[in-house]
Amino acid sequence: MESTTIKSNFKSEEYFINMGPQHPATHGVLRLLLTIDGEIIKKVEPDLGYIHRSIEKMCERDSYQQIVHLTDRMDYLSANINNEAVCLCVEKALELEVPERVRVIRTIIGELTRISSHCLWWGVMGMDVGALTTFFYGFRDREMLNDIFEETCGARLTMNYNVPGGLMFDIHPNFVSRVKEFIAHFKTKIPEYDRLLTENVIFQKRTKGVGILSREDAISFGASGPVARGSGYSCDVRKYHPYSALDQVDFNEPLRTEGDTFARYSVRIEEMWESLSIVEQLIDNIPEGEYRVPTKAVIKLPKGEYYQKVETARGELGVYIISTGTKSPYRLKFRSPGFSNLSLLNHIAVGGKIGDLVATMATLDLVIPDIDR
Amino acid sequence: MMNNEALQELISSWLPGLEFWEEGSEFLNIETPPDQLFGLMSRLKEDDACQFDYLYCLTGVDWGEALGVIYHLESTKHRHNIVVRVQTENRDHPSLDSVSSIWYTAEFHEREAFDFFGIIFNNHPNLKRLFLTEEWEGFPLRKDYVDEINMIIK
Numbered sequence: 013m014e015s016t017t018i019k020s021n022f023k024s025e026e027y028f029i030n031m032g033p034q035h036p037a038t039h040g041v042l043r044l045l046l047t048i049d050g051e052i053i054k055k056v057e058p059d060l061g062y063i064h065r066s067i068e069k070m071c072e073r074d075s076y077q078q079i080v081h082l083t084d085r086m087d088y089l090s091a092n093i094n095n096e097a098v099c100l101c102v103e104k105a106l107e108l109e110v111p112e113r114v115r116v117i118r119t120i121i122g123e124l125t126r127i128s129s130h131c132l133w134w135g136v137m138g139m140d141v142g143a144l145t146t147f148f149y150g151f152r153d154r155e156m157l158n159d160i161f162e163e164t165c166g167a168r169l170t171m172n173y174n175v176p177g178g179l180m181f182d183i184h185p186n187f188v189s190r191v192k193e194f195i196a197h198f199k200t201k202i203p204e205y206d207r208l209l210t211e212n213v214i215f216q217k218r219t220k221g222v223g224i225l226s227r228e229d230a231i232s233f234g235a236s237g238p239v240a241r242g243s244g245y246s247c248d249v250r251k252y253h254p255y256s257a258l259d260q261v262d263f264n265e266p267l268r269t270e271g272d273t274f275a276r277y278s279v280r281i282e283e284m285w286e287s288l289s290i291v292e293q294l295i296d297n298i299p300e301g302e303y304r305v306p307t308k309a310v311i312k313l314p315k316g317e318y319y320q321k322v323e324t325a326r327g328e329l330g331v332y333i334i335s336t337g338t339k340s341p342y343r344l345k346f347r348s349p350g351f352s353n354l355s356l357l358n359h360i361a362v363g364g365k366i367g368d369l370v371a372t373m374a375t376l377d378l379v380i381p382d383i384d385r
Numbered sequence: 386m387m388n389n390e391a392l393q394e395l396i397s398s399w400l401p402g403l404e405f406w407e408e409g410s411e412f413l414n415i416e417t418p419p420d421q422l423f424g425l426m427s428r429l430k431e432d433d434a435c436q437f438d439y440l441y442c443l444t445g446v447d448w449g450e451a452l453g454v455i456y457h458l459e460s461t462k463h464r465h466n467i468v469v470r471v472q473t474e475n476r477d478h479p480s481l482d483s484v485s486s487i488w489y490t491a492e493f494h495e496r497e498a499f500d501f502f503g504i505i506f507n508n509h510p511n512l513k514r515l516f517l518t519e520e521w522e523g524f525p526l527r528k529d530y531v532d533e534i535n536m537i538i539k
Contacts, residue, residue: 061515061516069526234441234489245461319412332455334446343444352494356489
């Protein structure tokens, strides 16, 4: 009786706190306006636009070859897949058939990009929940991939390797052997990731049962990628709308039904295995042939509307072009996976603690330039 | 999965007089007047044969005389697609009904369209600037937007 009297004498009060835009756990310039009562989150409101460059407006002025460059700067961890999306959309509109060699190389590079993105995600995910070691492990393995990309196209982050009609250059003579080296190396590293973080009891307690997203809500919020698959919603664009050489390979779509932070984490770990398997199936069978079919210097798409979706490391990226037949699109919309995935943050974070918000946000794998565009 | 003809037949049985076309697009397109938008959209989501539960893209467009929104819908059960297009009555007071009560994802996407095109979405729970600051003047993705300092016009 006495203790309840004491408790009622202390009034709790809701207050605002800013998380970001310079917060290490937001991985970029994202500002979250948190309404909290003690440690309990009542509301999360993202404030965006700190690095908005209005890429969609720039596209209305640029030629289709130039647009590809801009897409590197959206989700910079999936740069190759973004490039591919625009190129596929332009090729679809032109009804341009690219050589088999291009399709296979694009798929290999795309899956390597996915692994590289997941390595970085895994590193910072551990760091966000207080395990600094993972950061170095993740970056160590990612370094091998960046070296391969650098050798292939001269850039480590903004590759710009795809062009409408094919690839900017042919692969480097060392490409196949270095990718095989990486596969052998990385196969021993994913189990290490599991031993270091996945099986860690503290990590599991921080992530299991936290930030639960139901399947219905995932669909309604437009979630895609590992975020949606952690809630048991099968949505892999590579399965439902295969592009490039993805119809020739055999792979599984990892699904979890728990919908919590740990489920989203596990899906990404399994995705690394699947991507490795895709690369392994293709690396010995790169067909000979041209690496690029010539296109006109000024590409004009026929009047119409074109939509192309691809699966980036974060989920479904859509490129929607409305063309009036000129050298630039009348309107170009990027449906970015991060934007939709961010919109559900408030829904899954409310009622949890600030520490849980950090863990939850880490498994949404937000890349802010992808959201801000 | 319903093919485009079956979808067109079903939807025109609910609301006669809608315009359908497939030309210049890989999906079935519908154009709806703004006052029928909300009714059509909730029906597309709720109807068992349609079940368009996944709004994957919401695009604001400046058509010149009017502004518009294009909705890309997919059914996660039946895996068919449809594109719904709507135009506002004018560009001085562009307003449309919000579909954020049907698909949660529309809340953010409509705020984006409001931010860049100035389309007012009626019954939106939290319609305010998303990327730009509150005091920003004008709507940058409109074709007549001019910013002499920040825009390079060729």
